[in-house]
Amino acid sequence: MLSVLLCMMRRDLVLAVRRMSDVLTTLFFFIIVVSLFPLGIGPEVEILRLIAPGVVWVAAILASMLALGRLFEGDYRDGTLEQMLLAPQPLSVLVLGKVLAHWAVSGLPLVLMAPLLGLQFGMTVEGLGVLLVSLVLGTPAISLIGAVGAALTLGVRGGGVLVSLLVLPLYIPVLIFGAGAVEASVTGLGAEAHLSLLGAILALALCFAPWATAAALRISLD
Amino acid sequence: MALAGINWFKYSSPASFYPLAGKMMPWFAGLATVLTVVGLYMSFFVAPTDYKQGEAYRIMFIHVPAAWMSMFIYVVMAVYAALGLIFNTRLSAMMASSLAPTGAMFTFLALWTGALWGKPMWGTWWVWDARLTSELILLFLYIGFMSLEAAIDDPRRATRASGLLAIVGVVNVPIIYFSVQWWNTLHQGASISLDKAPSMATIMLVTMLVMTLAFWMYTIAIVLYRVRCEILERERHSEWVTELMEERK
Amino acid sequence: MGGYGGYVWGSYIVTALLIAAEIIWVIQRRKVLLKRLARMSRLTKG
Numbered sequence: 001m002l003s004v005l006l007c008m009m010r011r012d013l014v015l016a017v018r019r020m021s022d023v024l025t026t027l028f029f030f031i032i033v034v035s036l037f038p039l040g041i042g043p044e045v046e047i048l049r050l051i052a053p054g055v056v057w058v059a060a061i062l063a064s065m066l067a068l069g070r071l072f073e074g075d076y077r078d079g080t081l082e083q084m085l086l087a088p089q090p091l092s093v094l095v096l097g098k099v100l101a102h103w104a105v106s107g108l109p110l111v112l113m114a115p116l117l118g119l120q121f122g123m124t125v126e127g128l129g130v131l132l133v134s135l136v137l138g139t140p141a142i143s144l145i146g147a148v149g150a151a152l153t154l155g156v157r158g159g160g161v162l163v164s165l166l167v168l169p170l171y172i173p174v175l176i177f178g179a180g181a182v183e184a185s186v187t188g189l190g191a192e193a194h195l196s197l198l199g200a201i202l203a204l205a206l207c208f209a210p211w212a213t214a215a216a217l218r219i220s221l222d
Numbered sequence: 223m224a225l226a227g228i229n230w231f232k233y234s235s236p237a238s239f240y241p242l243a244g245k246m247m248p249w250f251a252g253l254a255t256v257l258t259v260v261g262l263y264m265s266f267f268v269a270p271t272d273y274k275q276g277e278a279y280r281i282m283f284i285h286v287p288a289a290w291m292s293m294f295i296y297v298v299m300a301v302y303a304a305l306g307l308i309f310n311t312r313l314s315a316m317m318a319s320s321l322a323p324t325g326a327m328f329t330f331l332a333l334w335t336g337a338l339w340g341k342p343m344w345g346t347w348w349v350w351d352a353r354l355t356s357e358l359i360l361l362f363l364y365i366g367f368m369s370l371e372a373a374i375d376d377p378r379r380a381t382r383a384s385g386l387l388a389i390v391g392v393v394n395v396p397i398i399y400f401s402v403q404w405w406n407t408l409h410q411g412a413s414i415s416l417d418k419a420p421s422m423a424t425i426m427l428v429t430m431l432v433m434t435l436a437f438w439m440y441t442i443a444i445v446l447y448r449v450r451c452e453i454l455e456r457e458r459h460s461e462w463v464t465e466l467m468e469e470r471k
Numbered sequence: 472m473g474g475y476g477g478y479v480w481g482s483y484i485v486t487a488l489l490i491a492a493e494i495i496w497v498i499q500r501r502k503v504l505l506k507r508l509a510r511m512s513r514l515t516k517g
Contacts, residue, residue, distance in 0.1 A: 173401035278475035
């Protein structure tokens with residue numbers, strides 16, 4: 001089982017590395033969206049520091065949602081996905097491998113870039129640390145939940161806009177606990193409770209999302 | 223028990239449910255009308271003016287039933303969707319898609335009347351209260367369900383995909399509600415007290431229940447009517463629909 | 472309505488309008504559908 005997972009991940013990572021521009025597009029989108037906020041709101045450091053966790057989190061959600069289209073699209077077009085459906089290995093494991101690889105190329109760069117953007121917003125070092133941890137826990141959950149939406153809208157006209165309508169409401173708990181963790185640590189409440197809940201969401205998503213995504217893929221390719 | 227099983231399966235076929243729904247629909251529509259008249263009479267003439275909120279609390283007689291129905295319909299819709307996916311029954315999937323527009327309407331009504339109640343009571347049309355926020359998210363879930371179904375051309379895939387989405391949504395509803403509640407208690411910045419009607423008098427509670435029943439019966443009636451359209455549309459190439467059309471002439 | 476008339480009527484009237492609109496909508500849908508089906512059955516016969 002583990003070897004199937006790793007094999008799938010390796011394949012998708014190799015494919016992603018061969019097309020580095022896709023990864024960079026997502027990353028730059030994230031940076032640009034975050035940079036737009038000071039321009040729209042004004043350069044007052046106090047306000048910026050206040051809104052920084054929310055801005056970074058919303059931008060991360062939007063960026064990873066944009067990347068969702070690529071999760072199954074390529075394999076769907078060249079027919080690989082249908083082969084995966086017929087494969088003797090459980091589809092949910094294959095899906096999990098794909099999603100984890102997808103997170104490594106679309107979520108992980110955002111996580112690594114986030115502290116830098118946080119510095120621009122005048123966040124404290126402690127706040128940056130919590131932001132990093134909350135993103136590490138939260139972005140995989142976002143990729144997992146988003147995979148269900150991506151599988152449901154596979155090959156549907158206007159799928160890109162539709163997928164945002166489907167998955168954004170489902171992202172709300174992750175956003176609340178993710179941005180809330182940073183805020184709680186800044187105000188001195190301690191971020192443990194938020195981070196634990198974020199971890200719980202990730203655990204739940206790890207259990208159920210691959211399975212739901214597999215079901216959605218079967219429906220879409222029926 | 224065996225008898226119940228037979229009946230159930232008989233009416234889970236669209237062809238035999240179609241006439242049954244036609245026979246049941248007027249009864250529920252009639253019940254809904256009677257209950258609405260009674261409920262409206264009670265909410266305007268029987269229920270006394272609230273000493274604290276004045277006449278504005280009469281909005282509650284629509285607001286609370288609409289909010290209850292919006293959540294109830296979503297759960298029922300998800301149950302039908304699950305039945306449709308698990309047992310592959312066409313009828314349950316049709317019921318799920320017939321429920322969605324009415325559920326979305328009640329969600330919108332709950333938000334609308336909530337805003338109209340909040341303006342005189344709280345002084346603002348909208349606050350980021352946990353209940354209001356989750357109701358708004360519920361509306362998004364309904365809209366997502368309906369747009370996914372509308373976007374997919376193949377009707378079989380459309381119902382199955384939207385059914386799966388409804389199930390994923392219903393799993394998320396408690397998590398969303400809990401997280402919004404948590405978020406709200408953390409941000410107790412609003413100076414407005416969010417307490418609703420203090421202690422509800424019996425007569426107000428009864429009126430609310432009558433209105434809820436009225437909405438419930440209305441929902442059943444309109445969903446039966448809509449599911450009949452749905453059945454005809456999807457089964458239009460089948461023999462029994464052709465025969466039915468012959469008879470109508 | 473003790474100064475709250477606009478809010479109370481605003482709620483009740485919008486509710487009534489939406490419910491009426493939904494009823495008209497489904498009746499219209501059925502009418503259009505039946506017409507189409509009737510045309511279809513005529514075409515297949517003739």
